[in-house]
Amino acid sequence: MTAAVKHMARNKPGTAGTPGPAQPRNSQLRQRFPARPAQSWWPETAQGEEETLRRLTSPPFLPEVRATRAGRRRGTAKLLRWLSSFPGDTWQQRWEASGAEDHPGSSWLPLPLGWLRGNGLAASYDENDLSSGLLMLICGDVIRPRMAWMVTRAHKHLAPVMAEVRDPAGFARLRELAESGPAASLADARLAATRIATILACKGGVITDIAVGDCVEMADTQRLVHSRGGQKKVDFYLRLHALGVFPADAPATIRAFGMAQGQLTIGELVDRYRLQCKPVRDLLVDYLRERQPSLDYASLDAISSSLAGLFWARIEALSPGISTLRLPPEVARAWKEDLLTVKRSVTGPDGQKTVVTRPRLNAKDELIRVRALYLDIAQWAMEEPERWAQWAVPSPVSDAEINWAKERRRRKARMDQRTRERLPVLPVLTRTAAGRKAATAARLQAAMAAPPGQIIEGTGGTLRRAVAPTANGRHVRAEDTAAGKRRNLSYEEEEAFWAFATIEVLRLTGIRCEELLELTHHGITEYRLPTTGELVPLLQIAPSKTDTERLLLVSPELADVLSAIISRLRGPGGNVPLTVSYDVRERVWNPPMPLLFQRSIGSENRAFTPSAIRKLLISALAATGLTDAAGDPLMFSPHDFRRIFVTDAKMGRIAFGASFGSSREHALPAAQRAALRCPGLPGAPRGHDDLGLHGPPGSDATMMRLIPLRGMHHSCACWHRDASGSSQLHRVHHRRSG
Numbered sequence: 001m002t003a004a005v006k007h008m009a010r011n012k013p014g015t016a017g018t019p020g021p022a023q024p025r026n027s028q029l030r031q032r033f034p035a036r037p038a039q040s041w042w043p044e045t046a047q048g049e050e051e052t053l054r055r056l057t058s059p060p061f062l063p064e065v066r067a068t069r070a071g072r073r074r075g076t077a078k079l080l081r082w083l084s085s086f087p088g089d090t091w092q093q094r095w096e097a098s099g100a101e102d103h104p105g106s107s108w109l110p111l112p113l114g115w116l117r118g119n120g121l122a123a124s125y126d127e128n129d130l131s132s133g134l135l136m137l138i139c140g141d142v143i144r145p146r147m148a149w150m151v152t153r154a155h156k157h158l159a160p161v162m163a164e165v166r167d168p169a170g171f172a173r174l175r176e177l178a179e180s181g182p183a184a185s186l187a188d189a190r191l192a193a194t195r196i197a198t199i200l201a202c203k204g205g206v207i208t209d210i211a212v213g214d215c216v217e218m219a220d221t222q223r224l225v226h227s228r229g230g231q232k233k234v235d236f237y238l239r240l241h242a243l244g245v246f247p248a249d250a251p252a253t254i255r256a257f258g259m260a261q262g263q264l265t266i267g268e269l270v271d272r273y274r275l276q277c278k279p280v281r282d283l284l285v286d287y288l289r290e291r292q293p294s295l296d297y298a299s300l301d302a303i304s305s306s307l308a309g310l311f312w313a314r315i316e317a318l319s320p321g322i323s324t325l326r327l328p329p330e331v332a333r334a335w336k337e338d339l340l341t342v343k344r345s346v347t348g349p350d351g352q353k354t355v356v357t358r359p360r361l362n363a364k365d366e367l368i369r370v371r372a373l374y375l376d377i378a379q380w381a382m383e384e385p386e387r388w389a390q391w392a393v394p395s396p397v398s399d400a401e402i403n404w405a406k407e408r409r410r411r412k413a414r415m416d417q418r419t420r421e422r423l424p425v426l427p428v429l430t431r432t433a434a435g436r437k438a439a440t441a442a443r444l445q446a447a448m449a450a451p452p453g454q455i456i457e458g459t460g461g462t463l464r465r466a467v468a469p470t471a472n473g474r475h476v477r478a479e480d481t482a483a484g485k486r487r488n489l490s491y492e493e494e495e496a497f498w499a500f501a502t503i504e505v506l507r508l509t510g511i512r513c514e515e516l517l518e519l520t521h522h523g524i525t526e527y528r529l530p531t532t533g534e535l536v537p538l539l540q541i542a543p544s545k546t547d548t549e550r551l552l553l554v555s556p557e558l559a560d561v562l563s564a565i566i567s568r569l570r571g572p573g574g575n576v577p578l579t580v581s582y583d584v585r586e587r588v589w590n591p592p593m594p595l596l597f598q599r600s601i602g603s604e605n606r607a608f609t610p611s612a613i614r615k616l617l618i619s620a621l622a623a624t625g626l627t628d629a630a631g632d633p634l635m636f637s638p639h640d641f642r643r644i645f646v647t648d649a650k651m652g653r654i655a656f657g658a659s660f661g662s663s664r665e666h667a668l669p670a671a672q673r674a675a676l677r678c679p680g681l682p683g684a685p686r687g688h689d690d691l692g693l694h695g696p697p698g699s700d701a702t703m704m705r706l707i708p709l710r711g712m713h714h715s716c717a718c719w720h721r722d723a724s725g726s727s728q729l730h731r732v733h734h735r736r737s738g
Contacts, residue, residue, distance in 0.1 A: 026257050033250065035213030036203050044141040045090040049080050052091070056136045060165045068132070071125070075133025078121065082112040095143040104152035106131075138201045139165050147202045147221045159193040162200055170207030173243055185474070185603050188235050195236035210240060212250050216257045235603050252580045253604065256589050263297050263587045269304040273313040277323045283391055284308055287373060290380070298585040306369040314338060325374070325393050332396035339363055364407050371397040419643045422636060425626050426644060429636070430503060432624045437500040440493040447476045447489050455481075463487070494599065499620040501565055502597075502613055506638055508558040510645025511541055513610055513638035514585070518542045521566060521576040521594035525551070565596050581607035613638060 047055070055061070057073050080091075088094040095101075100108040112130055116122045123129075137143050139161045163171035171193065178189030196207060199214050215237045222233045237254040240246060251257070264272075266288045275281040284307055292300060315322060318338075319331045327335075342360045345353050360366075374395035381392035446457045450465040456478060466477040466486055475490040505516060523540035537554035539562075554562070569576045578592035597608040617636050626634040 033212035035217040045092045072132045075129035079133040101149040159197040162197040167206035192236035433500040440496040444493040499616040504561040506641035519596040
């Protein structure tokens with residue numbers, strides 16, 4: 001066995017092994033938070049016709065307008081007569097027997113209208129009366145229509161009537177919550193109230209009776225019935241969560257129940273590839289369970305994809321019916337040849353599909369995983385022969401085939417070439433991103449100052465403030481006078497700002513994209529120099545690939561960017577909002593944190609995702625017009641900034657460092673890390689606009705030895721106290737003695 005392939009540590013027989021099978025996270029949540037089941041009987045639906053009519057025409061069901069009161073009474077009486085013609089012991093049973101819910105929207109009205117005409121009870125105003133009568137039956141909890149039918153209807157009066165007759169206190173709390181928010185969200189609040197009233201109509205009860213599962217059912221139904229709606233579809237959940245309606249362990253966002261599938265069990269990971277040979281399928285499941293304790297979920301997912309998908313599924317395609325790991329030589333050769341390339345279908349301009357083949361860059365990685373499978377089984381067969389011996393056969397992958405020396409050189413050459421292409425043009429990218437940010441901000445400010453319909457100052461007459469009488473005020477839009485297209489200036493400014501912030505933080509810190517997305521306001525700390533008393537800002541980086549926590553010195557440029565980010569995010573109370581984020585690699589939802597890279601979508605603050613970061617970089621690069629050697633648009637990945645940072649550090653262009661020195665990173669002792677994670681002390685300085693730094697109690701001369709300063713001198717941002725005791729952040733040039 002070579003050093004490239006290592007046997008994995010396993011639990012000894014009889015000891016506790018891997019956790020029990022776990023279903024996908026959203027399925028687990030759905031089981032923990034089920035919807036209220038549909039009921040077949042409740043007191044209001046079992047009342048007689050006269051009693052029901054008397055209740056629905058008495059307070060609180062009496063509106064102030066006499067005409068509305070009369071229309072509701074007529075409509076309620078006609079609907080009750082119509083429903084009385086159907087079999088059933090309750091009004092709910094008669095409603096279901098009527099077949100009205102088979103007709104979406106208002107198309108159910110011809111059913112009672114036809115019955116009224118047939119019985120000589122028709123009138124010209126029947127259609128309006130019947131709609132008013134249905135509103136009374138629903139709000140009075142006489143019938144509870146299915147949710148799929150309710151979401152097909154317009155409910156202009158549903159929420160106001162529910163607030164009058166069903167739950168005045170609950171809807172009053174909703175109004176108070178809406179009034180405490182920005183004026184731009186009032187329209188969203190009205191729509192959320194309608195969604196909540198719809199849940200009450202279908203499930204009964206009052207607002208405090210609404211279960212998390214009811215909201216999930218509503219969101220699922222909306223996805224099936226409506227294809228559009230975006231954030232407005234789920235805003236009602238956030239408002240109910242803010243009111244404290246749900247249990248304390250309820251997810252902070254309903255998106256936890258949605259497309260984010262969660263972690264799959266090992267069996268589900270393997271069964272994605274529909275293996276035909278059940279014994280081999282079971283073997284792969286047992287093998288992965290043995291390795292699970294030493295792997296994170298992302299690694300487990302990758303290994304299962306390699307062994308079940310790229311290995312055994314292709315072996316079965318080459319040799320149908322095979323049931324042993326002892327591969328015939330010709331099958332092994334064919335599999336390894338097929339593994340060397342990746343094939344994908346591409347649709348051309350003429351609509352014809354062609355298969356494009358390219359080399360697989362990680363073919364050696366796949367071979368190593370297969371060889372590790374065979375070697376691990378051979379090792380385990382000596383420990384547990386009754387379990388593994390029947391599968392212990394020679395590996396089809398030889399030691400020579402996984403020699404990494406050549407591949408490592410090629411990979412390094414590719415990375416070096418990427419760095420050589422991108423390092424010289426990085427100033428162009430940063431300069432363009434900064435200019436784009438300033439230009440979009442100035443354009444937005446000018447548009448906000450311009451009256452609707454007027455030319456926006458500073459645009460050369462090319463943009464006119466859009467007239468949008470129904471807009472909620474959250475976005476500022478303009479019309480291009482030449483092209484006639486409408487532009488969202490608020491979105492353009494937001495995109496330009498976050499593209500600039502992403503580029504600056506990545507290039508000034510050299511952190512990974514995963515670490516960028518996990519930066520929090522609590523990660524901005526400070527250290528007091530024991531000799532001068534200056535406060536040095538530090539940025540705490542959460543553990544990621546190396547599972548090592550570390551600190552970075554904050555340069556003046558980085559301090560400017562962090563200050564701008566925090567100023568943008570601070571809410572009315574001065575705090576950065578707590579936001580949940582989804583770990584796309586581990587497929588779990590992280591707890592709410594004051595993330596630095598978050599943005600507001602509707603009434604919800606959402607964390608940036610890796611794909612969103614890539615899109616920001618693409619938009620920023622498109623503005624530069626840079627191209628590669630082939631003439632194609634130049635692309636930057638987040639990791640390219642890390643390579644450039646390391647290159648600059650090695651070439652001595654970075655005069656200070658707390659994280660890199662030939663990529664060496666320094667970690668503080670656990671006690672110091674705990675102190676740095678503490679919230680700010682009373683009276684702690686909050687300077688440089690809005691950095692809001694947090695400091696550890698006291699100072700320790702050993703801390704600076706744990707964060708060595710490279711070179712003879714360096715520049716950083718430091719706190720200084722003046723004679724009055726106030727603190728200010730200044731650019732300071734420190735000099736080290738020999």
